[in-house]
Amino acid sequence: MQKHIAEGNGLEFFVWLGLIFLKVHLKDREFRIHHDLRKPDDKIGDLYDWQVLHHMHCLVRCFVNGASLEKEVFGSLGAFAAKTAGWREEFDYGDIFDAQTMLLRLGNVALVTTFNDACGAINGAMPKLEKIEGSLSEIQAREVMVDFAFMNLSLKQRPRFYTECDVGNETITEKAVMPDPFELGELNFALRGRLLRDSFGESVKQIRVAGKTQQEIEQAIDGGRFSVLVDETGTFIKQSFTPDSR
Template sequence: MKALYVLEDSTIINSQGEIIFFSLEKFINDIAKGDCCFICGASPTEKKFNNEHIIPDWILRRFDLYNKQIKLPNGSYIYYRQYVIPCCEDCNSLLGKEIEVPISELLSLSYKEIIERIHLDNDLVYLIFRWLSLIYLKTNLKDKFLLADRGTRTGSKKIGDSHIWEDIHHIHCIARSHYTKAKIDYNVFGTIFIFPALNLEENNTFDYIDNSAAKVVMVQIDDFCIVAVLNDACAGFTLWKNMFMRITGPLSPFQKREIISHLIYINLHLKERPTFYSSFTENGTYEIKAKIPKQVELIESENEVISIGTLLHLYVKDIMSEFDGKNEVLESIRLGKRGYLFNQNGDFINHS
């Protein structure tokens, strides 16, 4: 039997003093707003720290990204080499061993090879999901260090000040499950799709997008992309699976963003959301579980501020090249009159 101890704030530690479960209060104070290691919770005064790359180092090396820039939520840019957060040395090493090494081996394969591996071992999907949860967590934690006003270096307001950290607590539990050895119930895992994707840069395509509000993450590596919703308990898959089945070729950059827009829309409009919780058995086993709605339904609204069109407009406007009539095309996208996935007959638009 494993000895576990509940602290005054409901944080749970083991007999070695390791934090197995962060209470919401401790997560916000020590991790979201504090300077403790986001995996083990140690203070920089207790352990030696170094920097953890938000986009993993193996990706930076593979795509020569160190001196290239990633766009931040406020529209400013930062070099990938500077896109890091503090992490204790022990946890940084553990992340490499438990997550990044097996993930880099898997995602160095082609789309076809990855799908074949997953058919043989479905647990690989859950590994990918935990990896995406980790990256999403790191991108949001980085925001607490970044100035919100991109036009000046003065002021104290940070990008992360607008984050609802309570909604990220569950993802923190998933992202550190390699450390806590938590058993994750099947219902906890969210929507995840793996698609073939157009490789537009001669075997050198990398793309990353996440949406903080909807907990949607997309990463493309060469000839495949992965899109996941981290907190919908597969509601997006349930409502979008028929459209998924109609995709018969590799996705273009615009098509990837249309899929992201659909999944964001679904997750922000769920009538009843899943709820996630942690529990501990009598023998000390840590389990992460979910209560899911009996039916997956969307909120009906006649005057929507957030629509699939407005989301798609947001994600394509910066990658669309200049041409006569660009503003008119963008407006038709915003109004939901133009898309990139299917033609007027409902057939997939294949660019391969």
């Protein structure tokens, strides 16, 4: 899959993943925030700023309206080998709406993408991504998603996207105004901590680290510098956490 994308076929995956992300959140207009029926009938979709999805809608309809996309319009897209042995499910989906970042794990492949960053997220995360030397566990794949999202939310200047319509030639082109140069702002690791805790979910309670109490682990997670991807020396963790099989 990495080879397929590297050969210039990333648009197919990018649009496919974008459609999944968009439809998942459109469906949130029907789902209640509160399961307790005695509480107000507010929907999850009521919490969203739908304007931020306009750019994504322009991208995912390109095969329908024949729009062409300049290379700067593409977001970050990474394909990683994933472990399947010992996991309860061979499928995992996760996303971070505010950062327009998504994870899709299917069998032994994990796809992580950010849609509105013009590749800023993968550039920012690359120093850690380059240390990956094996297949990602389920929770490691979620940390990669978090790092994509964290880098996207930490961009000092964001790209601006627009649609150019040439009425005479009947063409539509999606374009971007890029910041120059690429630069991250001050990193808020408390933000990364919140993203980690939300993305790990109940798995947080099962994480064990030699020499650390559960309280110390959770404090490290909330501090934003905790990692199941690399150890304190920056070496890739090949034997990562596996969830309780119950």
